[in-house]
Amino acid sequence: MGGNQAAMSFLGNIAKVAFSFGLGGSLLSSSLYTVDGGQRAVIFDRIRGVLGETVGEGTHFLIPGLQKPFIFDIRTRPHTFSSVSGTKDLQMVHLTLRVLSRPNVENLPWLFVNLGTEYDEKVLPSIGNEILKAVVAQFNADQLLTERPQVSAMARESLIKRASEFNIVLDDVAITHLSYGAEFSKAVExxxxxxxxxxxxxxxxxxxxxxxxxxxxxxxxxxxxxxxxxxxxxxxxxxxxxxxxxxxxxxxxxxxAKSPNVAYVPPGMNMLLGMNPGR
CATH class of the missing domain: 4.10.270 (Myosin, subunit A)
Structure with missing residues (x-):
């Protein structure tokens, strides 16, 4: 009877130790998070709110249940969107704009608080359409073709400035497609x-x-x-x-003289050839 009690006590101690190790491992696992290359993290603290510091690459500690990481991709990403805009001479133009964007790393906490992790999908289409309409309205329809580099430069400059207000960095802006309405195309033809x-x-x-x-x-x-x-x-x-x-x-x-069928008759022979021998 005493041996059974000792065995049960031993097994109970092992279970407690295993439980402690398991609990400790679980707590350790939940207190670690990893930020991969090309990413940054913003920490939300239930007491202090969003922390003002951006966390770089690597494995980091946090307080389980009290803090939570939100991962941002800071690599440059392409975005394409279309717009139908009116020209100065009231022609409708279809434009496609391609931008390469990335977040301003130093202001990731601001981006997270105000726009969330999908900041680019919320901001770029709206400001892109806004800028395109404003730029296209300054040109006639035919000028969009003859002065296309100038149009692209104006759109690039305006859009970069507008995106910076939202802490978004634009590495490139380009008009990739431009087409006119059917009536204008027919008139051009x-x-x-x-x-x-x-x-x-x-x-x-x-x-x-x-x-x-x-x-x-x-x-x-x-x-x-x-x-x-x-x-x-x-x-x-x-x-x-x-x-x-x-x-x-x-x-x-x-x-x-070169013809074989022509005979030369000397002067005076014509009368002899015309005489009749029987007379």
Whole structure:
């Protein structure tokens, strides 16, 4: 009986020790938290509220049940959102804006208190639309294409300044897409067609003018040639004309001599060939 009691007491002590170790391990586990690379933590204390210090990377202690960590990702993240804005000449433009944002690490407690961990989703779309509408309203629709770098620069500068009011840092801001409404696109297409037709008409007119000038020059050349011939004929008398006749006769004779079907009849033989032998 005494042995059983001793064994039971021993087992009870072991259980107490195991329970103590288990409880201690549980308390130790709940009092530790880890902040990974590219993250920061903000501590909420049930007595003092959100602590003003930001906790860096590594494993840290807290008071279980009294303190709780909230983890922030401080790496740069991309965000894309679209906006339909009106231009200075009352045309509707569809724009897509891409930003690379990250939180201001020194002011993470302020971000957590005022905006929470999803601060970027709450702030960036609203201020992005606000800035785009304000910038686009300063330009005509066609200027958005011809002066796109200036538009992007204005949007970048304004949006960076506006985001800093919420302790959000923007590393890059860019307009990635720009398109117009159907009516304006059709008007632009018609304008391009009209410009092409105008250029074609200019080409036709220029071509006709060149042909006219060529005809005038050709006529002037022919007139000058006729004048020279007339002057030469007047100066040389009929001798030049006779010379041209002789040259033409020589060319005709040379051509006929090369033909095998042509016979040469000396002068005077024509009468003999025409006589009738029976008479």
């Amino acid at each position: 018609q304008k391009q067609v009209a410009q092409q037709e105008a250029e074609r008409s200019k080409f036709v007119v220029a071509k006709a003018e060149q042909e006219r000038r060529a005809a005038i020059i050709r006529a002037e050349g022919e007139s000058e040639s006729a004048k020279l011939i007339s002057d030469a004929t007047s100066a040389a008398g009929m001798g030049l004309i006779e010379l041209r006749k002789i040259e033409a006769s020589r060319e005709i004779a040379a051509t006929l």
